[in-house]
Amino acid sequence: MRTTPENIRGFLLYKKYLPWEKQLGLVNQIRAVVREAPMVSLSTPTGKKLSVQMTSAGACGWFSDRKGYRYATSQISGKPWPKIPAPVLDIWNSLVSKVRKPDTCLINFYDSKAKMGLHQDKDERDFSWPVLSISLGDDALFRIGNTFRGGKTESFWLHSGDVLIMGDSARLCYHGVDRIKFGSSNLLKQSGRINLTLRVVY
Secondary structure, X not given: OOOOOEEEOOEEEEOOOXXXXXXXXXXXXXXXXXXXXXXXXXXXXXXXXXXXXXXXXXXXXXXXXXXXXXXXXXXXXXXXOOOOOHHHHHHHHHHOOOOOOOOEEEEEEEOOOOOEEEEOOOOOOOOOOOEEEEEEEOEEEEEEOOOOOOOOOEEEEEOOOOEEEEOHHHOOOOEEEEEEEOOOOOOOOOOOEEEEEEEOOO
């Protein structure tokens, strides 16, 4: 594990934080979550389908439709979200806090054509807590901007096992994924990227 982060405009990047064995273990944990809460393709308020497939674990999960973006306390089926796997919480405990636990773990899957436009994570009630992001699988070209729309942006590659923390001055910066380098990792049998983001919501 790499314990000294690289600071990129306030984003703290722990390169290769997770060794291969831990990455495999996390993938197996996420598969168990997906069996309880299957991946879905959500719609934006304009009715467009997101290219990223999503599910969640924890006290709440992410949801979007024509009524807008929001956190939901249960799945579309009405079932509660599965618990956040202990190995995922261990990463939060090591890098963020052993006292305050995250309320949710959002799970995004990127196939060869998936991407995510620049956006802010601003639906949480307390911005003093960071967002912790875990990359598993194929490389992703991650773009960061400013706390306002427009202006200069910067891009860098996230690799399998990297952990990124968005806090302090970077907490409300716009960010997104331009594309993934499909087939760049053999962590997932059919390639693709899994991204986990841990957040304090309430």
